[in-house]
Amino acid sequence: MNELFLYLIKGSEKLDGNKGLLLYGPVGTGKSTILKIVQLYDRYSNGKDETGYYLSGGFPIESATFISNQYTRKGVDGISKYDGLNGIALGIDEVGKEPRVKYFGSEMDIIQYILQSRYDNRRICKTFMTTNMQPEEFEPKYGEYIADRINEMFNVIEIKGKSRR
Numbered sequence: 001m002n003e004l005f006l007y008l009i010k011g012s013e014k015l016d017g018n019k020g021l022l023l024y025g026p027v028g029t030g031k032s033t034i035l036k037i038v039q040l041y042d043r044y045s046n047g048k049d050e051t052g053y054y055l056s057g058g059f060p061i062e063s064a065t066f067i068s069n070q071y072t073r074k075g076v077d078g079i080s081k082y083d084g085l086n087g088i089a090l091g092i093d094e095v096g097k098e099p100r101v102k103y104f105g106s107e108m109d110i111i112q113y114i115l116q117s118r119y120d121n122r123r124i125c126k127t128f129m130t131t132n133m134q135p136e137e138f139e140p141k142y143g144e145y146i147a148d149r150i151n152e153m154f155n156v157i158e159i160k161g162k163s164r165r
């Protein structure tokens with residue numbers, strides 16, 4: 001936890017401030033809560049305008065399921081804002097829980113697609129994720145390409161402990 005705060009102020013020697021965060025572990029251990037703290041830090045550290053309002057609302061957090069459903073409902077237009085081209089950080093909650101969705105008959109994993117695109121754009125925007133998956137489960141689910149790049153995109157952090165739910 002101390003490292004996480006050092007990471008946010010870019011003072012951590014263990015966590016790379018140029019990468020995002022992948023928080024993994026069992027349910028109820030506080031991963032989504034940490035994601036919200038990172039979001040609030042982002043919001044309050046971006047300064048205020050001349051009238052005293054905070055300049056940015058912090059990056060969005062969406063569940064992987066919500067993102068997949070946006071694709072089902074609206075197609076590529078529904079998910080283009082998550083591809084990282086806009087340079088805005090994104091929190092993806094509960095990666096791995098999303099349904100595999102079909103679009104125009106071709107079945108593709110939307111989170112896999114978004115991770116590929118955000119990998120390409122990783123220098124302009126970070127990605128923060130929570131998941132119940134183990135790191136070794138990424139390859140069978142999202143393919144070798146994504147699995148190989150996880151460590152380049154993320155500080156991979158295990159959140160252990162008993163469920164607090």
Ligand SMILES: Nc1ncnc2c1ncn2[C@@H]1O[C@H](COP(=O)(O)OP(=O)(O)O)[C@@H](O)[C@H]1O
Pocket residue numbers: 026027028029030031032033034130164165
């Ligand atoms: N450090 C903590 N101490 C006590 N309760 C916590 C702590 N972190 C999270 N919680 C609570 O535990 C529950 C589960 O946290 P959550 O962040 O949703 O877990 P996860 O995303 O890992 O499943 C929530 O009700 C949250 O408010």
Ligand SMILES: [Mg+2]
Pocket residue numbers: 028031032033093094130
């Ligand atoms: Mg959660």
